[in-house]
């Protein structure tokens with residue numbers, strides 16, 4: 116079973132995001148940055164405490 120992006124279905128490396136309406140979703144990088152840019156994600160209060168490789172808070 117292959118997991119795809121919850122938004123576009125792309126089988127890319129998926130990132131976890133907290134969508135304002137959909138809750139916890141797995142999305143591709145493209146949709147992730149799209150969500151971030153449109154401010155559709157619930158950002159954690161702790162900034163980038165769980166930052167691994169792609170963080171919107173620290174920009175890394």
Ligand SMILES: [Zn+2]
Pocket residue numbers: 120121122123124125142143144145146147
């Ligand atoms: Zn996507």
